[in-house]
Amino acid sequence: MITCILGLTACGSEDKAEEGFITEMDAYSQADQIINSVMEAYNQGPEAVEYYSQQDERTAAIFDSWENALDELGDYNETLDHHIKFDGDEAIITVDINGTNMNPKGVPREAEVELIIDKKEGMKSFVVNVEHTTGENMKNAGLNTLLGMGTVFAILILIALIISLFNFIPKIQKAFSKKGDVSETKEKAVDNTIAQIIENEELSDDTELVAVIAAAIAASEGAASTDGFVVRSIRRAKTNKWQRA
Numbered sequence: 583m584i585t586c587i588l589g590l591t592a593c594g595s596e597d598k599a600e601e602g603f604i605t606e607m608d609a610y611s612q613a614d615q616i617i618n619s620v621m622e623a624y625n626q627g628p629e630a631v632e633y634y635s636q637q638d639e640r641t642a643a644i645f646d647s648w649e650n651a652l653d654e655l656g657d658y659n660e661t662l663d664h665h666i667k668f669d670g671d672e673a674i675i676t677v678d679i680n681g682t683n684m685n686p687k688g689v690p691r692e693a694e695v696e697l698i699i700d701k702k703e704g705m706k707s708f709v710v711n712v713e714h715t716t717g718e719n720m721k722n723a724g725l726n727t728l729l730g731m732g733t734v735f736a737i738l739i740l741i742a743l744i745i746s747l748f749n750f751i752p753k754i755q756k757a758f759s760k761k762g763d764v765s766e767t768k769e770k771a772v773d774n775t776i777a778q779i780i781e782n783e784e785l786s787d788d789t790e791l792v793a794v795i796a797a798a799i800a801a802s803e804g805a806a807s808t809d810g811f812v813v814r815s816i817r818r819a820k821t822n823k824w825q826r827a
Contacts, residue, residue: 603668603671603673603701604673604699606664606666609664609666609673609675609699610664610666610675610677612675612697612699613664613675613677613695613697614661614677616644616697616705616708617661617677617679617695620644620645620648621657621658623645624648624657631645640705640706640708643707643708644708647708647709647710648710650710651693651711651712654681654683654691654712655680655681655682655683655691655693655710655712656681656682656683656691657681657682658679658681659679659680659681659682659690660679660680661677661678661679662678662679662680662692663677663678664676664677664678665677665678671700671701671702672698672699672700672701672706673698673699673701674696674697674698675696675697675698675699676694676695676696676697677694677695677696677697678692678693678694678695679692679693679694679695680692680693681693685714685715685718686715686717686718687715691712691713692712692713693711693712693713694710694711694713695708695709695710695711696708696709696710696711
């Protein structure tokens with residue numbers, strides 16, 4: 583049904599008038615036919631809506647836009663007014679309607695149905711814009727502001743927490759460096775102990791060598807050693823029989 587109407591829209595756009603390629607009456611009539619067809623599809627139930635939505639992309643876009651407005655607008659009630667303006671090869675038709683839902687002032691919620699009809703391609707766009715009162719707009723603006731400020735404050739708090747953690751980084755580094763110093767100290771202590779052992783062994787060897795050399799020198803000179811021991815030279819006695827007699 584709607585697909586046929588869209589085809590008629592493309593054909594009807596060939597009728598030229600002084601103000602454009604389509605007359606106001608034809609434009610308003612086609613817009614009303616599309617809106618009524620959408621409402622008939624919804625009255626038939628979800629299966630009919632799904633069926634028509636699968637016909638082509640333009641029909642699916644019409645039902646998507648209407649579906650998005652249903653929660654606030656409610657069901658279609660009546661058409662209030664029509665407007666049309668031309669922009670080159672396009673005619674922009676605006677249909678003012680209201681629904682069954684009420685706004686905060688107790689007045690039926692209104693909406694603008696905007697249709698764009700191209701001279702060659704037919705209908706290019708179908709959008710339903712629900713109108714809101716000044717109070718609702720201010721409320722939405724306030725909520726958006728609070729949401730934006732809340733997001734900013736959340737980011738600032740997160741940044742502050744990250745900055746506060748920087749104070750713990752030097753402490754952590756210091757703790758790890760202390761562990762490294764302890765291990766290095768242990769290694770140095772072990773190295774020093776080994777070095778002392780080696781040095782003592784070398785000194786003990788040198789002391790013994792010095793003692794041996796000193797004893798040898800003292801023996802050659804017939805002097806007393808530094809330890810209080812007397813080193814004497816041993817001489818072999820002559821065995822002369824004439825002296826014994």
